[in-house]
Amino acid sequence: MSKTAHRILITFYFAVIIFSIFMLINFGQSYYSTPISERFFHAQYQLLEPSGLIGHGLGIFGTLLIVFGMLIYIVRKRWKKVAEVGRLKYWLDFHIFLCTLGTVLVVFHTTFKFGGIISVGFWALVIVWVSGVIGRFIYVQIPRTIEGRELTLLELQNIKKTADNELFDKYGIDFSQISTGRISSIRLRHLSKLVSQKDIAKLKKLIRKQKILKNRIKRLELMHKLFNAWHIAHLPFSVIMIVIMVIHVGVVLFFGYKWIF
Amino acid sequence: MSFQRYIFILIIVVQTVLKANAQISPGELHKSHAHLEGASNCTQCHTIGNKVTREKCLDCHKEIKAKIDEGKGYHASAESKSKNCAACHNDHHGREFKIIKFDKKNFNHAKTGFVLKGEHAKQECTECHNSKRIKDPKLKKKTSTYLGLSQDCLSCHDDYHQGKLSSKCTECHNFDSWKNAERFDHSKTKFPLLGKHLKVACIDCHKVEVLNGKKVQKFTGLNFANCTPCHKDVHNNKFGQNCKQCHTEESFHFNKSMKAFDHDKTDFKLIGKHKLVDCKQCHKGELTAPLKHGRCNDCHKDYHKGEFVEKGKVTDCDRCHTNNGFTPSTYTIEQHNKSKFQLEGAHIATSCTACHKKDMKDWSFRNMGSRCVDCHKNEHKGFMDEKYIPNEECTACHTTKSWKEIKTFDHSKTGFKLEGEHAKTACAECHYRKDTEGRRLQEFKNKSKECSECHTDSHVGQFAVNGKTDCTRCHGFDRWENSKYNHNTSRFKIDGKHVGVKCEECHKPVMNEKGRYIEYKFDNIDCSKCHS
Numbered sequence: 098m099s100k101t102a103h104r105i106l107i108t109f110y111f112a113v114i115i116f117s118i119f120m121l122i123n124f125g126q127s128y129y130s131t132p133i134s135e136r137f138f139h140a141q142y143q144l145l146e147p148s149g150l151i152g153h154g155l156g157i158f159g160t161l162l163i164v165f166g167m168l169i170y171i172v173r174k175r176w177k178k179v180a181e182v183g184r185l186k187y188w189l190d191f192h193i194f195l196c197t198l199g200t201v202l203v204v205f206h207t208t209f210k211f212g213g214i215i216s217v218g219f220w221a222l223v224i225v226w227v228s229g230v231i232g233r234f235i236y237v238q239i240p241r242t243i244e245g246r247e248l249t250l251l252e253l254q255n256i257k258k259t260a261d262n263e264l265f266d267k268y269g270i271d272f273s274q275i276s277t278g279r280i281s282s283i284r285l286r287h288l289s290k291l292v293s294q295k296d297i298a299k300l301k302k303l304i305r306k307q308k309i310l311k312n313r314i315k316r317l318e319l320m321h322k323l324f325n326a327w328h329i330a331h332l333p334f335s336v337i338m339i340v341i342m343v344i345h346v347g348v349v350l351f352f353g354y355k356w357i358f
Numbered sequence: 359m360s361f362q363r364y365i366f367i368l369i370i371v372v373q374t375v376l377k378a379n380a381q382i383s384p385g386e387l388h389k390s391h392a393h394l395e396g397a398s399n400c401t402q403c404h405t406i407g408n409k410v411t412r413e414k415c416l417d418c419h420k421e422i423k424a425k426i427d428e429g430k431g432y433h434a435s436a437e438s439k440s441k442n443c444a445a446c447h448n449d450h451h452g453r454e455f456k457i458i459k460f461d462k463k464n465f466n467h468a469k470t471g472f473v474l475k476g477e478h479a480k481q482e483c484t485e486c487h488n489s490k491r492i493k494d495p496k497l498k499k500k501t502s503t504y505l506g507l508s509q510d511c512l513s514c515h516d517d518y519h520q521g522k523l524s525s526k527c528t529e530c531h532n533f534d535s536w537k538n539a540e541r542f543d544h545s546k547t548k549f550p551l552l553g554k555h556l557k558v559a560c561i562d563c564h565k566v567e568v569l570n571g572k573k574v575q576k577f578t579g580l581n582f583a584n585c586t587p588c589h590k591d592v593h594n595n596k597f598g599q600n601c602k603q604c605h606t607e608e609s610f611h612f613n614k615s616m617k618a619f620d621h622d623k624t625d626f627k628l629i630g631k632h633k634l635v636d637c638k639q640c641h642k643g644e645l646t647a648p649l650k651h652g653r654c655n656d657c658h659k660d661y662h663k664g665e666f667v668e669k670g671k672v673t674d675c676d677r678c679h680t681n682n683g684f685t686p687s688t689y690t691i692e693q694h695n696k697s698k699f700q701l702e703g704a705h706i707a708t709s710c711t712a713c714h715k716k717d718m719k720d721w722s723f724r725n726m727g728s729r730c731v732d733c734h735k736n737e738h739k740g741f742m743d744e745k746y747i748p749n750e751e752c753t754a755c756h757t758t759k760s761w762k763e764i765k766t767f768d769h770s771k772t773g774f775k776l777e778g779e780h781a782k783t784a785c786a787e788c789h790y791r792k793d794t795e796g797r798r799l800q801e802f803k804n805k806s807k808e809c810s811e812c813h814t815d816s817h818v819g820q821f822a823v824n825g826k827t828d829c830t831r832c833h834g835f836d837r838w839e840n841s842k843y844n845h846n847t848s849r850f851k852i853d854g855k856h857v858g859v860k861c862e863e864c865h866k867p868v869m870n871e872k873g874r875y876i877e878y879k880f881d882n883i884d885c886s887k888c889h890s
Contacts, residue, residue, distance in 0.1 A: 133385065134455040137448045147384065210385060333366065348382055352400070353407040 098187065106187075110194035114201060121155075121205045129209055136208070145208060148349075152206055153356045159202030160342060163222075166195025167335065189236070193229060200226045218341030221334045228331040235327055238320045240313055253314050260307045268300060385450035388457040403449075415443040421497060421505055431505070435469040458502065472509050476533025486514055520569050522578045549582045553607030563588055596623055611644035626651040630681030654679075665724040699728045703758030730756075742802035746772075762786075774807050778835025788812050818872045820879045850883050864888050 098106075122129075128141040136142055144151045170192035173179055200222055211219055240248045248256075264270045313320075382397045394402050402418075405411045416423040425431040432438055438446075447457050462483055467474040478486075483504075491514050492498045492506035500506075507513065511527035518536070530542035544551045551558075560575070567576050581587040585601040589610075597604065597620070604619045621628045626649075628635075637645060640657050650656035654675035661684070666673040678689040687710070694701050701708075713733050715721050726732060730752035738747055746767075747754055757765045764785060769776040776783075790800050805811060809829040821827050832843040845852045852859075868877045880887055 134452045137451050137455065138459060215384065329366065344382070348400075351406060352404045353409045 098184070103187070107190060110190065114194070114198050117198060117201055121201070125205065133210055147206055147208055147210070148354050150357070152208060153354070155202045156206030157356060159199040159206055160346070162195045162199030162202065166192050166199060189233070193233060196229065197226065215341065215345050218338050218345060221338035221341065224334045225331055225338055228327060228334065232327045232331055235320055235324050238313060238316060239324065240310070250314065250317055253310065253317070257307065257310050257314060260303065260310070264303065264307070383450060386452050387449050388451070388455050389453045390457065391449055392453065410442065410444045412443055425505070430471055432470040434471070437469055458504070477535070478533050518574065519577065520572070520574055554609060555607050611646045631683055632681055662721060662723060704760060705758050738800065738802065741800045779837065780835050816875065817878060818875045
């Protein structure tokens with residue numbers, strides 16, 4: 098997948114989520130902004146209440162999206178038979194998209210009423226989602242191969258060294274003297290008379306990449322620790338969320354709330 | 359993933375589930391249901407596999423169920439009956455959720471089986487739906503219940519009538535006002551209102567009395583067997599107590615049956631002709647309006663126009679008249695004879711009208727004079743010398759017995775003394791004669807004293823001297839036969855054999871152009887006249 102195609106896909110995911118939020122707010126703003134003790138008397142109560150036609154549907158679809166988004170990512174990550182299908186990065190994007198959209202739908206399913214067992218589930222969901230966002234940030238801080246495999250510190254240092262050498266040999270620039278990754282063209286010319294007009298953009302990019310790599314190498318240890326810690330938050334809360342969701346669905350079905358069925 | 363990590367996850371999950379056990383509820387219950395909070399109580403309301411059913415609700419809310427079973431109250435209405443309780447009374451919306459909420463202004467109270475009409479419709483709900491009016495001790499404790507009210511008026515309203523009337527106020531009152539018992543139909547009572555009673559204000563009969571320290575208008579126990587408990591007997595029991603015998607409810611001034619009314623019980627008994635008179639003849643206005651009746655004149659016009667006055671006052675009719683009619687009068691001849699004009703002679707037999715109603719138009723009793731000429735015409739006026747009727751006073755000659763009877767008249771005053779047969783002859787023989795048409799003509803004045811004035815000369819002028827025959831030369835005033843004639847004074851002296859001869863032997867009747875007469879004067883007195 099080209100970078101542009103990836104961007105379009107990300108934009109699409111983003112648009113779908115924003116559009117869903119917008120549509121739900123637009124449709125239910127009046128109901129959702131009504132105090133809980135008054136909602137029963139709202140005209141849209143029958144539609145939007147958690148057990149209402151739309152409200153209940155949101156819960157079901159949101160849950161299905163989360164469960165599906167979760168399962169598909171776990172399967173891709175854990176099941177070796179499909180380890181080669183698509184880049185893990187794209188699966189992660191898809192996982193984030195489905196779980197975020199699911200979360201959005203579930204939030205509207207709750208009608209912003211956070212109490213009882215389901216609130217625990219909800220807050221677990223929120224923690225999982227937020228941790229997911231944080232995890233995504235940590236994840237990208239850890240350099241990987243094109244397949245998504247983590248690079249070791251040695252591999253990284255070799256990559257950095259190759260680049261350092263390239264800079265010095267080709268342009269006579271000592272990377273250790275460059276403090277910032279964002280460097281102006283004037284400063285580049287000042288640093289090296291060997292830099293042609295054509296190479297400036299390439300050189301700039303290389304310097305930036307090298308700077309990021311330098312920082313990542315510097316933070317690699319920390320990121321690894323954080324990533325480990327992150328798993329403690331993201332996964333257990335996912336499990337908590339799923340367990341409560343199951344209890345919630347169980348109780349609801351037990352008492353006969355079967356949506357349209 | 360390390361073993362420690364899984365342990366960590368498990369602890370969190372278990373704790374969460376345990377915690378969730380108490381928090382499975384989707385929201386706080388209403389304060390009235392607060393005691394049902396907790397996961398173990400879910401099935402108190404929720405039916406497994408069938409959400410929340412009516413039956414579950416009504417298992418607890420027995421007071422509602424009882425009402426539904428009775429078919430009373432809003433919850434027994436078609437609108438409510440078809441619904442699940444939770445459709446209106448939802449829960450899990452917090453302690454302060456209005457579990458009973460409805461549009462109070464537009465609520466159709468008729469669905470409760472009690473239509474709000476009139477003043478009821480204007481009241482705030484709490485005017486009736488408050489614990490003061492609830493009898494059931496359990497419901498009374500509830501702060502905001504619409505249950506527990508009875509439809510009996512007196513469950514909310516004080517009994518103004520203090521149990522004297524039906525407890526069903528609506529039998530008489532409508533919902534607009536207590537004051538007007540619009541539904542009350544007096545005609546269905548034992549005392550239907552008729553006539554003027556319909557216009558009488560209630561308070562006029564139904565007085566306010568004080569009962570148990572409260573003012574109450576009295577509607578029962580009124581004595582209406584007869585009229586006098588309300589109406590004053592203006593007749594002072596003169597006609598008894600049954601006013602209806604004469605009066606109707608239309609008016610006391612209206613007598614429903616004159617036949618039933620006994621006028622004799624009044625101060626004015628109807629006697630004689632009064633019995634035949636229509637009431638309105640006397641009672642011009644209302645029959646009961648006071649009427650002066652002490653004197654006849656109070657009703658009757660003084661026919662005699664004040665002619666009968668005594669001591670300055672007009673005497674009443676009953677002095678001369680009775681109730682049996684104005685005629686005949688009870689005035690007697692004896693009474694008349696005590697007047698200035700005594701009735702005597704022919705006057706006694708004369709009808710009153712002859713003198714007192716001369717023109718047969720109006721009666722007249724005063725200023726009619728007491729002289730004969732005031733009534734009688736002076737027949738002799740112009741025919742008789744006025745000296746014989748001085749001052750036109752008839753009594754100079756006549757009496758009241760008869761015109762024909764002449765009291766005393768000295769005929770000699772006329773220069774013609776009545777002697778002999780003349781004295782015996784009726785005046786009219788000489789002074790009245792009939793003319794050719796049979797009319798009586800009187801002759802007094804200028805009546806000649808000559809015999810021929812009255813008498814016919816049966817001697818056909820044989821003894822006339824100078825054309826006049828003086829009967830008295832031979833006849834006196836006695837009978838004609840008694841002649842004082844002396845035959846020896848004639849040319850033929852009676853002597854010899856002639857003495858004793860009857861007159862008619864010589865004076866025989868003759869019949870010639872002068873008529874039939876006895877021939878007394880002979881042209882020839884020779885013997886041959888008689889003797890052959």
